[in-house]
Amino acid sequence: MTAxxxxxxxxxxxxxxxxxxxxxDLPDGQGLPPSLxxxxxxxxxxxxxxxxxxxxxxxxxxxxxxxxxxxxxxLEAYEDLNQATWPLYWNCQPCNYPERTGDLRSIIKISDFxxxxxxxxxxxxxxxxxxxxxxxxxxxxxxxxxxxxxxPGRTVRLFFFRQSRPDFSERDxxxxxxxxxxxxxxxxxxxxxxxxxxxxxxxxxxxxxxVAAGNTNTQIARxxxxxxxxxxxxxxxIYAKLRVSSRTAAVTRAFADxxxx
Numbered sequence: 207m208t209a210x211x212x213x214x215x216x217x218x219x220x221x222x223x224x225x226x227x228x229x230x231d232l233p234d235g236q237g238l239p240p241s242l243x244x245x246x247x248x249x250x251x252x253x254x255x256x257x258x259x260x261x262x263x264x265x266x267x268x269x270x271x272x273x274x275x276x277x278x279x280x281l282e283a284y285e286d287l288n289q290a291t292w293p294l295y296w297n298c299q300p301c302n303y304p305e306r307t308g309d310l311r312s313i314i315k316i317s318d319f320x321x322x323x324x325x326x327x328x329x330x331x332x333x334x335x336x337x338x339x340x341x342x343x344x345x346x347x348x349x350x351x352x353x354x355x356x357x358p359g360r361t362v363r364l365f366f367f368r369q370s371r372p373d374f375s376e377r378d379x380x381x382x383x384x385x386x387x388x389x390x391x392x393x394x395x396x397x398x399x400x401x402x403x404x405x406x407x408x409x410x411x412x413x414x415x416x417v418a419a420g421n422t423n424t425q426i427a428r429x430x431x432x433x434x435x436x437x438x439x440x441x442x443x444i445y446a447k448l449r450v451s452s453r454t455a456a457v458t459r460a461f462a463d464x465x466x467x
Contacts, residue, residue, distance in 0.1 A: 220249060221249070221381065221384055221385060224242070224245050224246075224249065224385065224388070225385065225388040229241050229242055229392070232396055232399060233271055233396065235269060235271065236259070236269045236271070236396075236397075237257050237269065237271035237393075237396065238257055238271065238364075238389070238392055238393055238396060239392065239396060240273075242389070242392055243255055243257070243271070243272075243273050244273065246366075246385075246389075247273060247366075249381060249385075250344065250366050250374070250378050250381060250382065251368075251371070251378075252344075252366040252367055252368050252374075253340075253367055253368055253369045253371070254272065254273065254274060254340075254366075254367040255272060255273050255364070255365065255366050255367070256270060256271065256272035256273075256364075256365045256367075257270070257271045257272070257362070257363070257364050257365075258270050258271075258362070258363055258365070259360065259361070259362045259363075260359070260360065260361050260362075260363060261359055261360050262292075262295060262302070262305055262359035262360075262361075263359035263360070264359075265292040265295075266288070267288050268360075287334055287337075287338075290333055290334060291330070291334055294328075294329045294330045294333060294334065295330075297328070297329060297330070298328060298329075298330040299319040299320070300314055300315070300316050300318070300319050300320075300343065300345065301330060303319075304347050304361045304363070305359055305361070310347040310348075310349060310361070311347070311386070313344065313345070313346045313379045313382045313383055313386070314344075314345050314346075315342070315343065315344055315345075315373065315374050315379070316342060316343050317342070317373055339369045339370075340367050340368070340369060341368060341369055341370065341373075342367070342368040342371075342372075342373045342374055343365055343366065343367055343368075343374075344365070344366040344374040344378060344379070344382065345363055345364070345365050345366075346363065346364050346382055346386055346389075347361050347362065347363050347364075348362040348363070348364065348386075348389065348390050348393050349390055362393070364389065366378075405447060406444065406447060406460065409430075409440065410440055410443065410444050410447075411460075412430065413426060413430065413437065413440050413441070413444070414444065414456060414457060414460050416429060416430070417441075417453050417456070417457055418457045423437045423438065423441075441453070441456070444456050444460075448460060
């Protein structure tokens, strides 16, 4: 499903501005800088855009970021729709395409799989899309950093939606094909800024791994070839850096944050 990438010179100039711009804004929760989402909506003409993390194994959406945003009423309606989505999920080819094929690179449209008549006869359209006034969709997957949401059936996807206007074009697909690596990097950068790399020394990390394995200070000292007093000093320095006060908290904080990046 790889598209032939064709973009105009004007498109390329616009894309260069999108990917080179320094974006200081962060989303309220997980996701992409809101200014980037707004620029993407301007480049890929659409009525809505959303970034979601799907867990088809647990049949849940782990987070949602979108334009337009959801108020309290909208969030409640989304949760209801999310529950109604899963019984229909495996009978909707564009929905389950990433898990079914393992292809996380292709930019896909609903019309890649169904004619208009077939799509309108699909339960996903009649129960989920039509009530929201949605007709067309363009979808790309991001390569989520290992450990963050990695697991069977877990994918991070960016969706572009249209209502009554024409379907997304091959130009739209080509533009997103060019932008995908940069969107992917922007997502990683936002995660790193929310979960900064811990400034632990290699020795401190080795010591924490031994703590995590259940070793006592005496055992750690013996394995690292240092005194117990030095082990205690290392632990005190680790606690200060991680802003915790116990061995358990230090291990939990360190390895959870390292997994997030």
